Amino acid sequence: METAPELARLFPPVVRAWLAARGCEEARWVPAGERPPAPEGCAVFDFPLDLPGSPLRWLVLRLRFAPGTGLSPDDRARLGTYLGGLAPFLVGWSPATRDPWVTLSRETLLVVEHQVRNFLNSLLMNAAVLSLHAGHEGPDPVLEQIESDGQRCLDVVRQLLHPPG
Known part of the structure; x- marks a missing residue:
């Protein structure tokens, strides 16, 4: 999985391990308006975040999974709830100034x-x-x-x- 600081803050080790166990191979931000198609045979799940005051408001978190793997509807709901809970902490601050403690495992x-x-x-x-x-x-x-x-x-x-x- 991509190790960009922003994603490391969103996903503490336990969440990264949870995603890896479900076959997640990559997590990255993609522009909300120009989402590229999924690679052949891979499943992607996009998670838009409602962050009106943040520079991230134009981005969608995209997770790419190995062929034959992915998130169940319950897993998507769990992850969506997790990301939704982070929204108050992510709004208004640039990734460079955001505190990393928000998602300590x-x-x-x-x-x-x-x-x-x-x-x-x-x-x-x-x-x-x-x-x-x-x-x-x-x-x-x-x-x-x-x-x-x-x-x-x-x-x-x-x-x-x-x-x-």
């Missing part, structure tokens, strides 16, 4: 969450070790604050990656 977010948890747990363990060496009788308010702040960081990460509902 869930797997990537889970890895980041795991790393943040590891770093925070390490921070909290080091704070506990410091409290043992501080020689204070009873709890140390500074170290308790570190533990409280660390727990709040974990809670915020959890809210971002696993919103309620």
Whole structure:
């Protein structure tokens, strides 16, 4: 599949793998008014995006599939819904200035969450070790604050990656 930055932003690894499993060989932007015919024996699916304020408004996302493969009607609907959900993030910004986080895969977010948890747990363990060496009788308010702040960081990460509902 084409690896243009714009398409890499639209399709995180999990979506690219999903498309590849269905035989997708190429994804590219084509002019909406002059769509070339499909190559002999290949299936193409065009996805126009409703982006009135974007430079992409004149383009259609075309997916080309190997002979004998393609998207089922349900798969086309799923992909259309996915692309439709991206529209608010794509309108008004040029591809060069658009943030790539828009389509980070869930797997990537889970890895980041795991790393943040590891770093925070390490921070909290080091704070506990410091409290043992501080020689204070009873709890140390500074170290308790570190533990409280660390727990709040974990809670915020959890809210971002696993919103309620």
